[in-house]
Amino acid sequence: MQASFHDKPRGHLVLNDVVKIYDSDGGDILAVDRCSLDIPAGEICMIVGPSGCGKTTLLNAVAGFHSITWGTISLDGRELCSSQQPQATPGPDRVVVFQNGALFPWKTIMDNLTFGPLVQNTLTKAVAAERARELLAQAGLNGCEDLYPAQISSGMRRRAEIARALMNDPSVLLLDEPYRALDALTRSVMHEALLQMHALNPVTILFITHDIEEAVFLGHRVIVMSARPCRPKLVVDVDIPFPRDKRVLTTSRYRHLVRQSLDAVHEEAAISFSAGEREGE
Amino acid sequence: MSASVDESGAANVGPARRYSAENLRRALRTRPALMLVGFAGTLAAWYISVELLKLPRFRELPGLTAVVREWISTDPVYGVSLFTPEYYKHIAASIVRVAIAFTLSTGLGVPLGLLLGWSKRLREYIFPVFETLRPIPALAWVPLAILMFRGTETPVIFLTFLASFYATTLNTMLGVQSIDPTYIRAAQCLGAGDRQIFFHVILPGSLKYIFSGLQLSIGVAWFSLVAAEMISGEYGLGYLINAGYTMTAYPTIIIGMVTLGVVGYATSALVGWIGKRLMAWRSDEMSDAN
Numbered sequence: 001m002q003a004s005f006h007d008k009p010r011g012h013l014v015l016n017d018v019v020k021i022y023d024s025d026g027g028d029i030l031a032v033d034r035c036s037l038d039i040p041a042g043e044i045c046m047i048v049g050p051s052g053c054g055k056t057t058l059l060n061a062v063a064g065f066h067s068i069t070w071g072t073i074s075l076d077g078r079e080l081c082s083s084q085q086p087q088a089t090p091g092p093d094r095v096v097v098f099q100n101g102a103l104f105p106w107k108t109i110m111d112n113l114t115f116g117p118l119v120q121n122t123l124t125k126a127v128a129a130e131r132a133r134e135l136l137a138q139a140g141l142n143g144c145e146d147l148y149p150a151q152i153s154s155g156m157r158r159r160a161e162i163a164r165a166l167m168n169d170p171s172v173l174l175l176d177e178p179y180r181a182l183d184a185l186t187r188s189v190m191h192e193a194l195l196q197m198h199a200l201n202p203v204t205i206l207f208i209t210h211d212i213e214e215a216v217f218l219g220h221r222v223i224v225m226s227a228r229p230c231r232p233k234l235v236v237d238v239d240i241p242f243p244r245d246k247r248v249l250t251t252s253r254y255r256h257l258v259r260q261s262l263d264a265v266h267e268e269a270a271i272s273f274s275a276g277e278r279e280g281e
Numbered sequence: 282m283s284a285s286v287d288e289s290g291a292a293n294v295g296p297a298r299r300y301s302a303e304n305l306r307r308a309l310r311t312r313p314a315l316m317l318v319g320f321a322g323t324l325a326a327w328y329i330s331v332e333l334l335k336l337p338r339f340r341e342l343p344g345l346t347a348v349v350r351e352w353i354s355t356d357p358v359y360g361v362s363l364f365t366p367e368y369y370k371h372i373a374a375s376i377v378r379v380a381i382a383f384t385l386s387t388g389l390g391v392p393l394g395l396l397l398g399w400s401k402r403l404r405e406y407i408f409p410v411f412e413t414l415r416p417i418p419a420l421a422w423v424p425l426a427i428l429m430f431r432g433t434e435t436p437v438i439f440l441t442f443l444a445s446f447y448a449t450t451l452n453t454m455l456g457v458q459s460i461d462p463t464y465i466r467a468a469q470c471l472g473a474g475d476r477q478i479f480f481h482v483i484l485p486g487s488l489k490y491i492f493s494g495l496q497l498s499i500g501v502a503w504f505s506l507v508a509a510e511m512i513s514g515e516y517g518l519g520y521l522i523n524a525g526y527t528m529t530a531y532p533t534i535i536i537g538m539v540t541l542g543v544v545g546y547a548t549s550a551l552v553g554w555i556g557k558r559l560m561a562w563r564s565d566e567m568s569d570a571n
Contacts, residue, residue, distance in 0.1 A: 063466075063470065064469075065466060090466065090469040090470050091469075091470070091472060092470065092471055092472040094470070095470045095471065096466065096467070096470050098463050098466075098467065100463065102461075102463045102464055102466070102467035104464060104467075104468075104481070104482065104485070105562055105563075106485035106486065106488070106560070106562045107481075107485075107562075108562075115468075115471055115473075115481065116471035116472055119468075119471065119472055119473045119474070119477045119481070120471075120472035148561075148562040149562075150562065150563070164471070165470075168471060168472065
């Protein structure tokens with residue numbers, strides 16, 4: 001449905017030899033080391049790695065919140081940042097869904113959703129409201145239009161935030177451990193909701209998590225990152241067909257892929273543990 | 282496994298909410314009662330120490346019955362009671378001064394505070410000066426106020442304005458600094474420019490601090506108003522109290538003081554009420570435990 005808007009699919013995200021070095025008191029820290037990723041349009045790409053490995057640094061570089069030291073990041077052939085222009089400009093083609101949620105608490109759900117198109121002046125108020133109602137219906141949030149974020153549950157807020165991101169017709173959605181704070185049952189509901197919304201709005205998704213089961217369940221591909229410095233260690237192609245639902249969780253193929261990724265992550269977690277790494281990027 | 286986790290979770294949420302609602306209802310039921318006890322206790326202490334026991338330090342003070350008799354008398358001994366137009370002239374004069382000073386301090390303090398919070402550079406220029414001037418009490422400004430402004434009204438308004446301006450500016454600035462930077466990033470992602478971020482994120486995000494600043498500011502406005510009125514002015518509650526002292530109209534002093542308390546409390550409550558109305562989105566934050 002969305003794809004008819006554009007002649008060819010958008011959201012081809014390429015990271016080429018990205019290096020990030022932090023200045024710190026104790027000398028320079030190599031956070032990301034020659035990281036290359038090629039994420040085709042419409043793919044759900046899951047990034048898994050031990051805590052503090054630099055996954056979030058990578059996502060922030062794509063979003064334009066952090067600079068990179070070396071390499072290039074480009075979207076559909078357009079260079080977002082490079083060593084000459086180290087920091088990308090944040091924009092509605094790459095919307096971030098934040099770890100702790102960032103719906104504006106002082107705006108109703110409807111005003112949160114229409115905020116993007118209205119400040120960008122891309123849709124009229126009436127059209128934006130219509131599109132918002134459509135996305136809210138997809139997210140199972142009918143009737144929440146006039147409520148404030150504090151009046152709905154945290155699971156509903158996460159879905160509303162994804163709907164708010166999709167309002168901008170982005171090329172890439174950047175999800176930074178969005179379900180981390182949710183309980184197990186809510187999280188599994190969120191996973192199915194995300195896959196449903198992706199089926200209707202097939203944008204590229206770069207999803208950071210350290211939950212391997214979540215990664216295998218949601219992703220076309222799971223990329224296991226090494227302990228700091230961060231670089232791809234193992235790429236797992238998840239050949240389980242879409243649409244997926246919770247029955248996938250009991251298949252032997254799913255269990256096998258989880259175990260394969262788990263082994264790789266554990267190895268890295270052990271390395272980062274013995275190196276005394278701590279969380280906090 | 283996960284189902285049992287959720288069941289216990291759901292079981293926890295239900296009663297917790299019910300308890301908090303019940304507590305709230307109980308508090309509402311008992312609050313006026315407690316308030317009356319507080320007032321009655323204070324009045325009783327006054328009555329006992331001044332009129333009943335005639336304690337050494339309290340002997341010269343007007344007693345409760347004397348004050349009440351004077352206050353509700355149609356023909357007051359010292360000329361000021363609920364039934365004299367004089368009384369309301371004093372109240373009106375003070376309210377007008379506070380209203381002007383408060384409007385000025387809000388009109389200047391909120392924008393300045395927003396800018397100070399928003400621009401690090403501006404903050405570096407202005408904030409040290411601000412922090413040096415802030416501890417100087419309104420009373421210390423009296424000579425300069427009289428030298429700068431003509432007449433009796435303007436110096437009083439200037440002195441009233443001063444302290445409340447500091448409170449408003451400072452709290453607004455803190456409000457801007459308290460905003461979670463994630464909201465600003467989110468707005469950038471959604472395509473908002475600086476101007477839009479200012480009006481859609483910075484301003485509403487600091488509203489809570491702005492209003493606690495305004496409540497503080499109207500309090501200190503009354504505070505410095507009375508100090509100013511005691512020095513210059515022909516009307517006003519501060520003048521009334523001071524005149525009561527010089528003319529040994531002691532019950533009038535108490536009438537002025539209590540009136541000041543009531544009017545000050547009312548204005549502060551009004552500001553708080555407006556703030557609550559403007560921040561309807563905060564009213565349900567109590568239930569945001571999860």
